[in-house]
Amino acid sequence: MKMDPSPLVETRSLSKTYLIGDVRVAALADVTMAVAEGRFVAVTGASGSGKSTLLNLLGGLDTPSAGTIEVGGALVSSMDREALARYRRFGAGMIFQSFNLVAARTALENVEMPLIFAGVEKKERRHRAAELLEKVGLAHRAAHRPSELSGGEQQRVAVARALANGPRLLLADEPTGNLDSRTSREIVGLLAGLNRERNLTVIMVSHEEALVREYAQEIVRLRDGRIVAAEGTA
Amino acid sequence: MRFADAVEFALASLRKRRLRTFLTASGVMIGIGALVSMISFGKGMQKNVTAAFEASDLFNTVMVMPSGPEGPSGDPDERRPAGRETGRKDAVLDAAAVAEISRIPGVRTAYPDINFPALVSLEGEEEFRLVQVVPAAVAGSKAVEVKWGRPYATDNEEGVIVSRTLARRLGTADPAAAVGKTLRITSVSIDLGQIMSGGLEGLLTGKGLPVSQEAHDFPIVGVIDVTPFGGGPSPMQNDVLIAPGPAGRIKRLPITSIWDLFRMQGGRLGYSAVSVKLGSLGDLESVKSRVREMGFTTFALADQFEEITKAFFFMDMILAAVGMIAIVVAALGIVNTMVMSILERFREIGVMKAVGAGDRDIRRIFFFESGAIGLAGGAAGCALGWATSLLINRVVNFYLARQGMPFVNYFAFPFWIFLGAVGFSLIVSLVSGIYPARRAARVDPVVALRHD
Numbered sequence: 001m002k003m004d005p006s007p008l009v010e011t012r013s014l015s016k017t018y019l020i021g022d023v024r025v026a027a028l029a030d031v032t033m034a035v036a037e038g039r040f041v042a043v044t045g046a047s048g049s050g051k052s053t054l055l056n057l058l059g060g061l062d063t064p065s066a067g068t069i070e071v072g073g074a075l076v077s078s079m080d081r082e083a084l085a086r087y088r089r090f091g092a093g094m095i096f097q098s099f100n101l102v103a104a105r106t107a108l109e110n111v112e113m114p115l116i117f118a119g120v121e122k123k124e125r126r127h128r129a130a131e132l133l134e135k136v137g138l139a140h141r142a143a144h145r146p147s148e149l150s151g152g153e154q155q156r157v158a159v160a161r162a163l164a165n166g167p168r169l170l171l172a173d174e175p176t177g178n179l180d181s182r183t184s185r186e187i188v189g190l191l192a193g194l195n196r197e198r199n200l201t202v203i204m205v206s207h208e209e210a211l212v213r214e215y216a217q218e219i220v221r222l223r224d225g226r227i228v229a230a231e232g233t234a
Numbered sequence: 235m236r237f238a239d240a241v242e243f244a245l246a247s248l249r250k251r252r253l254r255t256f257l258t259a260s261g262v263m264i265g266i267g268a269l270v271s272m273i274s275f276g277k278g279m280q281k282n283v284t285a286a287f288e289a290s291d292l293f294n295t296v297m298v299m300p301s302g303p304e305g306p307s308g309d310p311d312e313r314r315p316a317g318r319e320t321g322r323k324d325a326v327l328d329a330a331a332v333a334e335i336s337r338i339p340g341v342r343t344a345y346p347d348i349n350f351p352a353l354v355s356l357e358g359e360e361e362f363r364l365v366q367v368v369p370a371a372v373a374g375s376k377a378v379e380v381k382w383g384r385p386y387a388t389d390n391e392e393g394v395i396v397s398r399t400l401a402r403r404l405g406t407a408d409p410a411a412a413v414g415k416t417l418r419i420t421s422v423s424i425d426l427g428q429i430m431s432g433g434l435e436g437l438l439t440g441k442g443l444p445v446s447q448e449a450h451d452f453p454i455v456g457v458i459d460v461t462p463f464g465g466g467p468s469p470m471q472n473d474v475l476i477a478p479g480p481a482g483r484i485k486r487l488p489i490t491s492i493w494d495l496f497r498m499q500g501g502r503l504g505y506s507a508v509s510v511k512l513g514s515l516g517d518l519e520s521v522k523s524r525v526r527e528m529g530f531t532t533f534a535l536a537d538q539f540e541e542i543t544k545a546f547f548f549m550d551m552i553l554a555a556v557g558m559i560a561i562v563v564a565a566l567g568i569v570n571t572m573v574m575s576i577l578e579r580f581r582e583i584g585v586m587k588a589v590g591a592g593d594r595d596i597r598r599i600f601f602f603e604s605g606a607i608g609l610a611g612g613a614a615g616c617a618l619g620w621a622t623s624l625l626i627n628r629v630v631n632f633y634l635a636r637q638g639m640p641f642v643n644y645f646a647f648p649f650w651i652f653l654g655a656v657g658f659s660l661i662v663s664l665v666s667g668i669y670p671a672r673r674a675a676r677v678d679p680v681v682a683l684r685h686d
Contacts, residue, residue, distance in 0.1 A: 061588060061679045082592050089590025100585045100683060104250055114589040116239045161589060 006073075007034035008168060008201050009058060014067035014077075016053050016225075027053040029225040031067070035218075037168065038199040040192060042216035044207055050225035051205040052173055058203060059094045059171045060087040072168060089117055092169040093162025097177035099154040101146040107133060107157045108142040114164040132160035136190060152183035159190060163200075170194070172204040176211065184208065188215050235595040244602035247575070255607065258571040262611025263618055265564035266659045269557030270619025270651060271626075276550040278646035283542070287535065294515060297533040298335060298344075298508040298525050300327050325529030327504035335510060338524045340517025345369045347507035348481070353420040354396075354474055356404035356412075356454075363400065365419060366472035367481040372511065373456075378475065383413035383456035390479030393455035394419075400473035401457055402638050409457040419474070420449045421484050450484055452476070459640060561658075564611070565666045568604050572670030575603070576677070583674055584682025593675040600671035601664060608663020612656040619655070620647065 014031040017024050028050040035041050043051050056062040057069060060076055063084075069076040071091055079087060088094075093114075101110045108129050115125035133142050136156040146154050155175055162170055172191060176184035192215045194200045206212050212219060213233060221229040248255045287293065325331070327346070335344040348367040353360055372378060373385040373395060386393040394417055401412040458475075512521060515536060522532045576583070583596060623645040631641050 056680050059588075061683070082594070085587070085590060085592035085595075088588060089592075094588055096588075096683065100581075100588065102582055102585055104246070113586070116243075117235050117586070117590040117592070117595055119236055121236075122239075165590065 008037040008072055009033075009035040009203070010070045011058075012068045014054070014057065014069060015065050016050075016057060016062070017065045026225050028057070028064075031222075031225075031227055033220060033227065033230065035201060035203060037201050038195070039218060040195045040202045040216050041204070041218045041220060042212040043203060043205045043220045043222060044209070044212060045222035046207070049222040051222055053225075054222070055094075055171050055173045055203065055205050058169075059092050060084045061094075085117075089114060090165045091167055092171055093164075093167045094171045094173065095155065095158040095162050095175050097174040099146070099151075099158045099178070101154055101157055101161075103146050106143050106145055107138060107149065107153075110146070110157055111160045111164055114161060118165050129160070129164065132163055133157070135163075136160045150183075151179050152186060155179065155183075155187050156190065159187075159194075163194070168201055170200055170202045172202065172206075174205050174207075176206065176208060184211060191215070235591070235598065240595070240598040240602055241606075243599045244606055247579070247599070248603055248606055251575070254571055254574075258567050259607050259611040259614065261564040261567040262561075262608055262659055262663065263614040265557070265560035265562075266612050266615025266655050267618030267622060268560040269554065269658075270616055270655050271623045271645065272553035272557040273550060274619065274623055274645040274647050274651055276546065276553045277648065277651070278644045279549070280546045281646045282642060282644070283546075287539075292535045293539070294342075294512045295535065296510040296512065296518065296521060296525070297347075298327065298510055298530045299506070299533065300504055301325060301529055301531055327506075327508055327530060331504070331528065331530070332508055334528065335508065335525060338521055340513055340521050342511040342513045343369065343371050344508055344510045345372060345478075346505035347509055348505060349472055350421060350484075352422070352474075352484075354400070354404075355418045355420070356401070356406065356415060359404040361400065361403055361473075363474055364472045365421075365474040365476055365481075367478055368395075368475045370477055372509070373475060373477070375511070379458055380456035381459040382409045383454070385456050386477050388479070389477050391455070391477055392452055392480050393477070394452045395456040395458060395475040396454055397473040398457055398459050399638055401454075409459075412454050412457050415454050416451050417454050417474070418449055418451050419476075419484065420447055422447055448484070450480070452480065561662055565662050568607055568663055568666035569670060571607070572600060572604050572667060573673070576600070576670055576674045580677065580682050581685050583677045584679045584685065587677070587679035588683060596677070597671040597675040600674045601667045604663045604667030604670065605660060608659045608661075608666075609656065611663070612659025615659060616652045616655050623647075 010033075012032050014028060015026065016028040017026045019025075031050075031054060043054060045051050053062070057064050058071070058076075060079070064077050067077065071087070074087070074091070076084070076087055076091075101107075102113070105113070108126070111129035111132050112125050115128060120128070130139065130142060133139050136159050138153060138156050138160070141149060141153055141157075146157070149157065158175075159170075170191065175187055175191070179187060188204070188206075188211050191202050191204065195202045204212075204216065216233055219229075219231050219233060220227055221231075329346075332344050332346055335341060345368065349364040350367075352363065352365045354363050354365070355361075368378065370386050370389045370391065373380070374387075378385060378395065380395060381398075383395075385395060396412065396417060398409045401407075401409055406412040406415065510521065510525070512518060518534060518536060522534065525532050586596065627644050630644060631639075635641065
């Protein structure tokens with residue numbers, strides 16, 4: 001197997017501790033991992049094992065207590081607030097278990113949102129958002145609001161939104177947690193397809209072993225904030 | 235994020251919470267409305283008073299009074315407070331002094347402020363009034379605006395000018411109809427020499443007053459209109475004006491106050507005041523100093539105008555302060571609404587951050603929201619203030635018209651009031667938005683996305 005000389009995502013001794021009252025709780029401790037570009041990596045573990053914390057750190061939503069994160073050569077762990085916002089805008093797209101679409105806006109407008117913060121001109125971003133919706137198979141639902149869409153459709157909109165500014169990294173936090181098994185398969189299949197066709201690097205948190213085994217190329221297992229196993233499936 | 239997009243985001247959010255936006259903007263509207271009508275009232279007063287002064291030629295007038303720091307007043311009882319009479323110089327403001335003042339370069343006319351009490355009657359109706367002696371030159375000037383009929387032409391013409399108010403009170407409502415009617419002036423006179431020789435005792439006890447009455451008839455040649463802001467040392471304060479010639483033939487009580495008795499100098503009674511009209515305002519200082527050298531005091535409205543302007547500035551400040559109370563309440567309303575909005579949109583803020591919104595983008599959206607509330611409220615407030623003022627003006631004038639007062643605009647609306655009000659409202663709303671906007675920008679996306 002050929003090793004990628006410089007991985008897209010690399011963490012070193014990554015730690016995150018929360019202060020709950022007077023007690024320090026380590027959500028993540030000493031996580032060192034590397035993900036090569038174009039890989040589909042699954043992160044699994046019981047709830048409270050630190051999966052979501054890891055993803056939030058990789059997505060630039062949260063900042064580590066110790067250790068470093070490097071994505072595409074940029075040191076995410078030492079970015080200031082404005083640089084982190086830029087990183088979230090262009091560097092990494094995220095999707096969530098609860099979709100996190102803005103209820104008052106249509107599917108198309110939700111996909112447009114990252115383009116708005118990127119300062120893309122209106123006509124151009126309409127065009128790009130429509131294209132993305134078509135890619136996830138929702139062109140016919142563009143004018144609908146999230147409440148009028150099924151769970152699977154909402155997650156597709158979220159995927160389209162995550163890809164709006166063309167990031168090389170897609171982070172999915174339990175994307176199938178609110179979906180039935182058939183729809184779950186469709187969504188993970190969509191992510192796998194994007195991974196294949198666009199060489200998109202996907203890091204997906206999930207505890208659905210069957211799906212993970214079927215689609216992920218690597219599995220990172222967490223327990224109590226530490227990596228207990230890293231295995232390849234393909 | 236583009237400016238237009240931030241505005242669009244802000245407006246979309248305001249539209250979504252229509253009722254609350256409307257209520258908050260209404261608070262701003264009321265505050266700005268109050269401020270606009272308050273300031274326009276202050277400006278209206280200032281404009282009216284200034285215009286009345288300018289129209290009445292008062293800036294070119296210097297009042298000359300016997301020495302003593304007294305100012306002119308329309309009320310004879312307040313004119314000479316007792317304490318001020320002591321230590322007076324010997325200069326007497328008599329006919330010789332008036333003649334001397336008339337010769338000072340720059341003086342157009344000087345005439346004594348003579349008035350005497352008399353019973354005036356017109357077609358059976360009677361009123362007790364002060365009759366004022368005014369030279370024809372002044373009666374025909376801007377200082378006395380004869381609106382119906384004409385002023386008397388010479389100092390010897392047998393004719394009087396009356397005010398519209400007096401004509402009304404004497405039963406002639408139409409001022410034009412009063413012209414040509416005959417006014418009877420019944421004067422009261424006292425033998426002064428007898429008082430001085432008999433001492434003050436009889437006078438003070440009210441016994442033994444050698445009073446005689448005589449009546450004179452004069453045609454009304456002109457009627458002057460009521461000047462609602464014509465205060466100050468104006469010759470139009472009295473309701474009957476008469477030329478010096480015919481006035482001299484009326485035996486009259488030469489005093490309007492008991493203090494006049496103490497003003498006598500060697501049996502000579504001076505005038506209480508002399509009006510001096512200047513050819514131009516440039517001669518004011520030289521004329522004043524010459525008159526002072528003669529031993530009299532002077533009062534010029536032009537000197538007071540700066541004080542008046544200052545007084546109006548303070549009045550504006552007080553009115554604005556009252557209006558500001560409403561603005562502060564409105565500003566708190568904006569802060570309240572915006573903080574509520576943050577709590578409601580907590581998760582949405584998290585989503586926006588997750589997809590790449592920076593602190594600055596969030597701050598801008600919230601800032602524009604409160605700005606839009608201020609702008610809308612400010613514009614509506616201008617309309618409200620304007621409409622309210624119009625209404626108050628109508629009502630006040632309706633009641634004053636019944637009392638014979640002419641129509642007056644009590645409010646003034648220079649265009650800067652509206653510009654200033656909207657601008658001020660915008661600034662207040664933006665300041666109100668600072669805290670909410672900062673707070674929204676500091677929202678932690680991890681916490682916000684976990685929030686239900």
